[in-house]
Amino acid sequence: MTTLSVCCLTRDPGARVAAIMRQLRPIADEIVIAVDSRLDPQRLGRYAEVADRLLRYEFVDSSLQAAPWIFKQCTGEWILQIDGDEVLGPSLIRQLPELVAARDMFQYSLPCRWLYPDAERYLAQPPWHFSATRLVRNDPSMLWHGGLSHGPFEPVFPSVHLSEGIYHLSLLVNDVAYREAKVAHYLSIASNHDREVLKTDVTAFYVPELDERFGVAPVPVPHGDRAAIKEVLSASGEELPSSEEVPLCSWSEIQRAWPRRTLAKEAYQGKIEAFERTPRLRAGERRQLTVRVTNAGSEHWPGLDRDPWIKLAHRWLTPQCATPAGWVDTCLPASLAPGADALVPMTIEAPPSAGRHSLKLALLHEDALRANVIRRFAETSLPIDVEPQDDAAAHSSGSSDLEPANRA
């Protein structure tokens, strides 16, 4: 039978979090709650009541940086991510076992319904009417979260947009001053989200009272969902003492799972070697050339276009050109652990003139968000004899096998 982990990063009141989790208990095989270090470690009893695993993590900057870490704590075949100020619609809860049993779906997007101005109405209009991917298959070949503030899971298809979703309580349980401070905090996080994307909507999200662009026009919450919302909103009670010590995960440990961490100097060790014995190209020919890349450093390289974005790069140094051509990138087609090596095909285009040329190769760490090079390392070069053009094969775009390297 398919298993489901429910996970929650929170510092919301224990009584509310417990009420949310109790609604999910019948369909959750595992509930993983990580509370941030600002909460009193001696008073986590309410969280412990409902969690199969209760963890603490050191909070420094943004809780979203801890998202990749908490997903690694989940052991179910599916993960449902929920916050401590959210309620899942009861009809969606009933559907969950069937949804996670589907073999032909990988992700589900849930509509977010921001309750406003009371618990019986929500904002069903831009910018509040978006869907968010919250129910994902816990499969290392397809689960990826960049840990960016307000950032999504990497999309994997086939997926489904559900019509039932999550009710967001933020506008009801927090006053305007608190929400304005939250907006200011989000906009101050410079390192881990795309501010351009955020600043257009984040103020409206949290402070609809101040938004003039859209004009709020709430719609009624379906009657069948109201009791569940009311139950969570009315949950109260002081925090209870913890019966046992809850382990604290340090910020450095959180950072080790955070894709946008700063890499240590020792990470930048690698080797690039030719795979073909004597690569021969014709002038102007475009084709696939495969090299073997070894990760001789201390860190895991995730490959694809995932942070830390380590890529293979090449450029030609030709006897005729005083200025070498620019670097051309190729993503690693899969992750590469320290000490491991991988074959990486890249599409190259031979210089237009015959003769002895040098193909410069390097590994590149690039900032995926800002597209700037952080470091180039493991540089090497391959001498390649380029033969005069052959009419039959000249400027061929190659076989279909050219595609993979480019599309990685």
Place this chain on the structure above:
Amino acid sequence: MGWEVVNTLRQLVRLAPVSLSICCVTANPSRAATALSILREVADEIVVAVDVSGGEQDLTPLEALADQLFEIELGTFPEPAMAWLHARCSAEWILRIDDDEVPGARLLGALPELTKARDVAQYWLARRWLYPDAGHWLTQWPWFPDFQGRLVRNDARLWFPGMCHSSVTFTPPARYLDGGIYHLAHLLCNRAERERKVERYLKVDPALRETGADAHLPTYYVPERTPDAELAAVDPRDRDVIGAFVDRLDRAGETLPNQRSLRRASRAQRVPRSEVQARWAARTLEDTAYRAQILPVDVHRQLVADDHRPFRVRVRNEGTEWWPGGGEERRPLIRLAYQWLTPQGALVESEGHRTALPHPLAPGESCLVAMNVTAPPIAGRYMLAPDLVHEHVRWFQCESTPLEMLVSAPGSPSP
């Protein structure tokens, strides 16, 4: 049961051996049986489709070997059957092999480990073309490395473009393996036969073939044209398995026309061409496929000029064909789009953004689609008319009522 115990049990389940289907499309049952017999020990399931478009075939050699045996009718090339064939496989991983290929010892030995990996969706196997004999292979481009996407996770990411000489659609994370398969095409056919094969491939409708490979076809199949082609000796570990394959073919009279008892296998299931081609991505759709219903789900009718927002609609396939979804490039390219009209019906924007369907839709099925919409740049009242489009072919012209939308100027207070 404590969490630790549950976790341990889950780890054990994950460590359990995963299963492997081997599949093959062939027009030569005897040769396919020889190739597949090498893999029988590592396969949990063998699925074979025999092309009977040239007449009845003797399936006896495959009857004892295959777990599922089908008779199908192919056209000039086998790729139209790939999506259908892989859908017949039930294991977690699928290895496809052709009847003129032999797996190397390294691949055979690594299969249990490779199919245990959970962080990979595909393996692309280096293919070595044997030439001029069973003891040597061509080491230079374009014959090598000739990566083939053959060992793939059997899940909904699996997709085949279906063009002549196309492979499975590349789906990362993927690994490229040096230890792969040997291709015996040059040993099993003489030069004249191979040249005819090239001619046949070049006659395939260009719209149905990967024309980028055309320039290499004569080189691939007629290495005699490249007398200085570099060769290497076959890995000693692989000589025995290649030798055994060649010996068995000789004993089976491979070089003779396959004219033994032309008897239909009792176990083989005959599959109509229409069923095989229903999942062929490059198929031509009938007019009856272009029927759909699009209903609005989102209730708001107001946007800000130039704003880019999702607008959810429910799309129902009311046609007769299965539509792909779940990938931007999955053909036939059926996508959701829209037009902007004035309230009087004049066209303002004819080619709105395209949105791929999030998952495939069979006839009668429906799905919610978050349609990417950009509002017109000038404030005013407009009609939003969603429709489906088969790219490069036609609009569906669904009979849905356009939605009246109020577009306000950026920064201006809403009415």
